[in-house]
Amino acid sequence: MDKHKMASGRKMVIRWSWREIWQGQLWPVMAALTLIIACVVALSALAIRVEKVMTDHGRSMIAADLVFSSANPTPELILTEAEQLGLTKSEQIRFQTMAFSDSSMQLVSVKAVQSSYPLRGELILIGSNAVSKGSLQPGELWIAERLFSLLGIKIGDQLAIGDLTLKVSGKIASEPELTYNPFRTMPSVFIHQADLGKTGAVQLGSRVQYRTFFKGDDSTLKLLQKVHPLQTGERWISEGNQGRTADLIIKAKQYLSLTILMVILMAAVTLVLTCQHYADSRTNTVAMLKSMGAGRRWLRQWLLSQVGLMFVAAIVLGSLIGLGLEALLRLPLAGILPDQLPGYGWQPFVFGSAVALLIGLPALGIPLIRLLDTSAIAVLQAQTVKPSKKGLWLIAAPAIAFLLIYGANTLVWMVFGGLIALFVVLASASYVLLHLLSKAKWGPAMSLALSRIKRSAKSSMMQLAALSGSLMLVAVIWLVRTDLLSDWQETLPADAPNVFAINIAPTEQQAYLKQLDDNQIQRSSAYPIIRGRLTEINGENAKRSADNGNDHINALHRELNFTWVTELPDDNPVVAGQWTDQKGVSIEQSLAADLGIKIGDKLGFMVNGQAFSVPVNSIREVEWQSMKPNFYLIFTPDVVKELPATWLVSFRINDQKLPFLNQLGRNYPTVSLLDLRSMGGKLQTILGQITWSLTVLAGVGVLSGLLLIFTLLRLSLNQRQREITLYRTLGASRKRISQTLWSEYGVMAIAAGFVAVAGAELIVFSLLKWGFKLDPSLHPLMWFTLPFLALLVVFASLMSVIKGLLKPLK
Amino acid sequence: MSKSVISNETELSILKDITFDVVAGETVAIVGTSGAGKSTLMALLAGLDIVSSGEIELLGQPLSQLNDEQRAQIRSESIGFVFQSFLLIPSLSAVENVTLPAILRGEGEDIEKAKQLLASVGLTGRETHLPAQLSGGEQQRVALARAFMTQPKILFADEPTGNLDEHTAENIIELLFEMNRDHGTTLVLITHDTNLAKRCDRTLSIHAGQLQEV
Structure with a gap:
């Protein structure tokens, strides 16, 4: 056979495949793929940069990499x-x-x-x-x-x-x-x-x-x-185990990977639906080609060349858009990112392409394998075929990759488990809700809408699930951000103390505090400081008792600062036991855990050569990151009140009060003033940077989620074209059809909004409690915002297509 | 041969014990009302579907003993189709649509031949137009040219004028018979138009699953 002609045949197939992407139904699939790649490239590139910047900050605090x-x-x-x-x-x-x-x-x-x-x-x-x-x-x-x-x-x-x-x-x-x-x-x-x-x-x-x-x-x-x-x-x-920033960095990193995962999940839903739509639209062509004698092998090559070309185009386009998006995302961060930006290498591009391939494999593979089974006779007579189970094994590709990457990540499993459980429970709940709604008396448009939702229960539920799922992920992204930030703000409020006064003599203490109060300086309570050692636990040498692998405990090797109070500080919640008026000591929980100390254990101390022992009355939680005076051990007054002590107080000085601080230093030369303003400022700056980064990331996550929902809805509405034309042919007025559509999608939006917010609350609760180890709370405002947002997106999608759907009949 | 299908768990007999021969070079019309089974018969004859009982021999090959791929092979080598709804590929130009059967046979893109065929159906100068840029009649001409691209031994035409106005339909039919004559092809024409059927050598009528020579 003529080789030249064969090559020209292959060229024609490639040309055809290329046009199929742009003129055929393949472009929504390509758009979804491009979006996945662009999002993953942009977010992971930014994540790598932000992570590097945060790591750099952490490292600049320890003066080295290690x-x-x-x-x-x-x-x-x-x-x-x-x-x-x-x-x-x-x-x-x-x-x-x-x-x-x-x-x-x-x-x-x-x-x-x-x-x-x-x-x-x-x-x-x-x-x-x-x-x-x-x-x-x-x-x-x-x-x-x-x-x-x-x-x-x-x-x-x-x-x-x-x-x-x-x-x-x-x-x-x-x-x-x-x-x-x-x-x-x-x-x-x-x-x-x-x-x-x-x-x-x-x-x-x-x-x-x-x-x-x-x-x-x-x-x-x-x-x-x-x-x-x-x-x-x-x-x-290292930056990961040193100080306040370590905790910030770890949590911010967790949040970054969570956001990327959610965006991928949402895009995957869209990809699956667009692929299904594409395969459906190609049934006739495949049947026709088969009738003309195309064999399976030829068809497989034909489809592969289309999909292959599309992937290459999507990877190139997605990577370029991703780069642009990353640059755009960086705009609000310009002030806080260094001028010399750290590079991100090939990782984001490889990651983006790999994610798209792994999701695309089953999303496109399964419907395309089924498409190959189209019978040639479909060219003459429409066929109803049961969907085969062929190609389902392709799901293994992303599933295995997911297990390998996220297998050990509890945060991810929480989201995943939550999603599945929720869909089972909430999908049935919303179904029941719709059922009940349809029993009430409504106008003709609403009745028609409800009956349609009920009639095509499976597809309605699919749509509801996709809509509420995406909305839920959007809400989770935003709520976790909000809760993380508010927790950080709480532990490091803008008005945190920035000066510590130590070594205040007991005789000066009253006058010193009075001077602070007279000048309206915001201050902590004053604490007596007694330096001493923890020597015995239940009569046994503390260091020996610590020999059981506890030798590293720093607290046993140095003098500690003790204090006494009548009431424990408000921000020191008791986690075990109870604070007593006398004969007791309260211990910080991590030290108690390290030394294996329980309520009632007798601890021996040595202060100025004087030994005494006292039982543990309570175990406290201490927020070490708050810039307030914090203590491992707090005694009841009767135990140590008579021992010589100096006093400590922390307070906040702003720039206007600086002369007062200098005056204070001169008036009390023996009191040591620790000016932590520059350090506090540094911490605030880092917090500000992380806040910005997370907000921008969350913003992108939310935006891409909404865009995906928008695409999804448009796709679903376009599929209704034939049905609407039929209604019109049967004489339904444009107004009636329009009202029915608004009602149907409105009901769905509100139902999805509530399902989503309930799901989001549950997931955010578990994420915060067990993942980020923070105190979870409810978000009442979200119960209004999310259904409203759902309505907005649904209406925006409807607005964008309704004119086309209701175009006059020819 | 017979053909029955299962619908709503009951067996529906569409074609009952039909026997007939078509000789090479013949033009045969199959007529009947809607739902009589004309398209089913054509699908069976072309090997798009298989009989429930009996046998169809196509170009000397017993179809029910061939698998899907083997039947596709026969179609690509020896059979041409013209459909009621044209079924052109929207993203391919007129000339590319015409070369398609040759490409399916692995023969490559014979542009010259495709252009000649387009010229023979009166579409000179429209080669690069996409289907959407052509009228219904023009699209069916492209489909005709496509059908003759691989020199088929048999041409199956399923209501080829069903979607066209009377005047255009007449032109297409003229072309169809002319090309059929020129290429010496056997023609099996499905139609409900008795006037059109009369132009064929023989007319077979289907009624209630039975076939009668008219």
Whole structure:
């Protein structure tokens, strides 16, 4: 046979397939596929970027990508391995010591660092003539701003750190490695590691912390962590286990993956319906081709070339739109994303295409395999065939991928289980509701609408399920965002305390608080602070009792801050036992769990060489992230009231009250003021960024959900064309048909709205309670908003097609 | 041969013990009222469906002993169709629609031949038009040209003028018989139009599932 002609035949088939996409019924399928790819590409690209930005923030707070912290010098094994792996490193030794000026002295936290410090984040040192720099050299000494007033010195004055005396080079304007613990925040002093030996402060047995900072690839850092099993007092610090931001990042990441999954789910529903529609519309063509002698093999190739071309086009188009969408999504984030945006590589494109392929395989495969079974005789006589079960195995492809990716993700299973359970319960409920509605007396349009819904029960229920399912996912996306944010706002309100005053002498306490109150400063209660150790649990040495694998518990290795109160703080809910007036101590729940302490256990303490024991009366929950005074152990007054104590209070200072803060410092020189304003500000900024990111993501999720619903409804309405033409032919007025359509879709919208909101409440409840570990609440406003939104979308879809549906008969 | 179908759990006999022969080169009209079973008979003759009992021999091959693919093979090699509703592919141009049967046979796109056929049905200059850009009569001419693309031995025409006005219908019928003559094809024409039937060599009438020579 003529080879040239055969090739021209194949070319014609490809040309035909291409036109089939644009002129045939294949374009809604392609639109759904493109939408899936665009959404997944945009959301995952943005997610990768936001995640990188959040990770960067977290890392800038620990001054590196990974930190090894230990009471002893970093093991040689780790250092050589890091060198072999090509990681950048920087070492730091920190200790507490007294700093002496000519006139005064002060306990300070000394950080002896190398010039390469910090590997991440910002160190801003401002020297004489306001010249700023970002790293320090041997012979330099940089000190926290408040040390200037505490020690009565200025730039260029001499300051002694142990045996080393240096000229003060300037002030530390900003440093990474900030901590939120007021008891551990001592004013910082930076010296170069080359000068450390001269201080004489680091000797055998002195309390020193060694930190080695590493910077490099995530995978390389993982390898590094594996070379050395952790010993007592050693730990790896990363952005994921350090501080307040870790929790924010983890929850935000969970939310990102949840949003992507929901958008995929919604798009999948649309894809399945459009594919079904396409296959139906091609029955006649396939029958005709078969009548002309087309074999199964030829038809299979013909369909494959169409689908293949469509996939390629959808991947290219979807990826491009996804890129554009990501750029658009970034617009509101412009102010908070760095100028040099981190790249996202190929991952979003691979992910987007893979998702589309996996969903498309059964969505298109099953109806197309059935299409191949079309009998040739259908070209002459319409056939009614029972849907075969052929091709159902294709569902295994996305199911297995889903299990592999989300198998261990409880959040996802919650949504999934919720969806299935809800559909069973709520679909029947709405069916009953419709049934009851149809029993009442209605006008002719409403009666006709209700009877139609009842008549085609299966397709109506399918439509109801698709509509309420999509609406429910939209609502879940939005509600989880709202609840997450409000929880974060609650633990870190805009008016959180930003200054801690510690070491207030008992004699000064009343006057100090009065000054705060007279100046209308918002403050916490004042707490007495007694430093001591937890020594015994039920008469046994606490450390020995902790030998049962609990040796890592930090609280046993250091002095703790105790306090006493008559009433427990409001934000410390008791989770077990009961607060008593006397002879009791209340313990924080995580410490209690770590040490295996129960209500009634007798704990032994040592304060100023004085030992005493007291039973545990309650176990409390403490929100460590709130910038308020928090304690592991709170005693009843009778136990420790007589022991020497200093007092602590936290309060909020805004910029107008700054002179008052300085005045306060001068009036009470012995009281240490911890100014956490810059740290609080940093936290607020990060929170602001995450809030924006989540809101934008949720917005996209909701918008694409609504768009999909819109497409779905239009498709369903277009399928009604023949039926409506028939009504018109039989003499139904345009007004009657229009009213019937409005009533039918209106009833469906309201039913779907309520089903969706009930489902969303249930899913959000479980997600928050067991997934995000937050307190769930009901959302009454949503019960009005969602049905209304459903009505709006339904009416918008109806408006967009009704003119075409009611066009005059020819 | 006979054909019956199951409808609403009862057996419905559509064709009852029919026997007849069609000789090569003959033109045969099958007439009958709506629902008489004309289309069913044509579907059986063309191998689109199989008999319930008896046998149909098409070009020397017993159809009931062939599977779906083998029957499709016979159709692609030896049979042409003209349908009442034209059944052109909307996304293909006139000339592409005509070449379609050749492509289904794996022969490739013979544009020249398709153009000649279009010219022979009076559609010179309309080759690149899509079906939607052609009138009903023109669409049926394209369908006629398509039917002759692979030089079929037998042409089945199912009410070929059913969707056309009288004048256009007459033109199409003229063309149909002319091309049939020129290509020496056997023609089986399904119609309810007795005048049209009279133009064929023989007329068979179906009534209540029985066939009679008229």
